[in-house]
Amino acid sequence: MATSRDDFVIAFRSAFLKKKDKQKFSLISLIFLSILILILSSLNFKMIKIIKSGINEIIYRTSYIISIPENKIKNINNQLKTHFKIYYDYQNLESELRSLKQKKLTNDFLKLENEKLRKLMNEGINSNEIVAKVLIDRESPFLKSIILNKGSREKVKIGMAILDGIYLVGKIIEVNYTNSRALLLSDINSKIPVILQPLDIQAIASGVGKEHGNIQFSKEEYKESFKTNEVIVYTSGLGGLFKPGLPVGKIFKDDINKVYYFSDFSQLDYVKINSYNFVGNN
Amino acid sequence: MSSLNKYSILNIIFSYLPIIILFISVFNEFDFNFLKIEYFSFNFIHILIFYWTLKNPNYLGYFSIFIAGIVNDVVISIPMGISSFCYLLICTSTAYLRNITLTPNFIKDWFSFLFIILIINSIQVLILDLLFLIEINYFKYFVNTTFTFILYPIFLVLFNYLNQKIPFTTYD
Numbered sequence: 001m002a003t004s005r006d007d008f009v010i011a012f013r014s015a016f017l018k019k020k021d022k023q024k025f026s027l028i029s030l031i032f033l034s035i036l037i038l039i040l041s042s043l044n045f046k047m048i049k050i051i052k053s054g055i056n057e058i059i060y061r062t063s064y065i066i067s068i069p070e071n072k073i074k075n076i077n078n079q080l081k082t083h084f085k086i087y088y089d090y091q092n093l094e095s096e097l098r099s100l101k102q103k104k105l106t107n108d109f110l111k112l113e114n115e116k117l118r119k120l121m122n123e124g125i126n127s128n129e130i131v132a133k134v135l136i137d138r139e140s141p142f143l144k145s146i147i148l149n150k151g152s153r154e155k156v157k158i159g160m161a162i163l164d165g166i167y168l169v170g171k172i173i174e175v176n177y178t179n180s181r182a183l184l185l186s187d188i189n190s191k192i193p194v195i196l197q198p199l200d201i202q203a204i205a206s207g208v209g210k211e212h213g214n215i216q217f218s219k220e221e222y223k224e225s226f227k228t229n230e231v232i233v234y235t236s237g238l239g240g241l242f243k244p245g246l247p248v249g250k251i252f253k254d255d256i257n258k259v260y261y262f263s264d265f266s267q268l269d270y271v272k273i274n275s276y277n278f279v280g281n282n
Numbered sequence: 283m284s285s286l287n288k289y290s291i292l293n294i295i296f297s298y299l300p301i302i303i304l305f306i307s308v309f310n311e312f313d314f315n316f317l318k319i320e321y322f323s324f325n326f327i328h329i330l331i332f333y334w335t336l337k338n339p340n341y342l343g344y345f346s347i348f349i350a351g352i353v354n355d356v357v358i359s360i361p362m363g364i365s366s367f368c369y370l371l372i373c374t375s376t377a378y379l380r381n382i383t384l385t386p387n388f389i390k391d392w393f394s395f396l397f398i399i400l401i402i403n404s405i406q407v408l409i410l411d412l413l414f415l416i417e418i419n420y421f422k423y424f425v426n427t428t429f430t431f432i433l434y435p436i437f438l439v440l441f442n443y444l445n446q447k448i449p450f451t452t453y454d
Contacts, residue, residue, distance in 0.1 A: 027377065030348045031370045037352070038363030042414065052362065059309075059356040066309040 109198070117245045130154055130273040135179060144187035144209060146268060151176045156273055161242050163272040164263040168192075168235055168246040172273065180273075184265050185213060185248065194248055194259075195236040198228065202236055205248055205259050213259045215251060229253050243276045296448045300334045300342045308354040323422065324429035326437075327354070328402070331369050332395050333441045336376040341448060344373055361414050368402045388438070396431045403427050
């Protein structure tokens, strides 16, 4: 028991006091020094404050210098991140720009077409517009038509175009004094001259008694020229009944013989009755 | 040939590497004690001092450790002398372990390390909290101590490799 205590004391003394081969200071002296510094640093003497600030100054500057490589690495890392972000943003912007350019081309075309149509309207077409309420739109297996609350009293005439917003939905086929009947484009008897854009092909849109109509055309290479996913059907203005450029419906590439009308004929509430006077051209 | 090998630049660099690592650790802004990861931090300096003062004390002087402690206190802004005191207590423990150990054993060393860092951190907490009235997050100290203990074997492997690279020199 006494031997083991002696061993402990010897080992402890050796650990504290014996200076190793390369150690210039003994542990016990350094521990006492650190305790002394700890006590002194807690005191607010002026001399200690000056020494402390001097040590701080040296250590802060040294720390700043030693941290330079680390900060450089951090900066490089940040710059790399920024570069990758810029590259990613650039790719996105490029793709967005490409898409916008395409849209701009389409818009330019529409703008030109609109200007052309406006010019055409101002110069050659005067239109009169009457807003009418749909009184009856009862489904009939024989006739796809609607009854409107405007008639000859409001100068409604046979052949006037019926619009739902900007979309063509039919034409007046019967006029009474206070009401009138309009034949919808979906009716089997409806046949209107249309133009397919951007293919620039003249055709006839005819009703089949369903939600979609048929496209009748004479151009043989119609199928080959169908390159876009969808084609817009506008009135061509031929025949002098409707003004050109009224949107009718869409044709999809999957089924190029069907025209899907823009307007839902079962949901008509108010429509516009339009008449066009072709001034100068006729 | 032997003298050429002895004084080669690489050998000199290797022999100073523990001190260089120690001072870079205390001077640098990056600190494993204050990682921006919640519930993860460890005291690399404790591992470094424990290993080198236990296995090869010739390459990590007590005075260097004392100065490193002072620098650490200034950099992390705690009262000057605490870290030095704690680091030197590790040195005392390792010196004692060296004196009583005939055949080194990893498990014994590892659990001795746990015991030592628990005592060191307790002393540090006591000094900071009770004497200097600095608010201490006990949980962070617990997490730090746990990870320091867990990560010791990894650094042991790394330092063992480095220790083998350092040329064997005797000063008798």
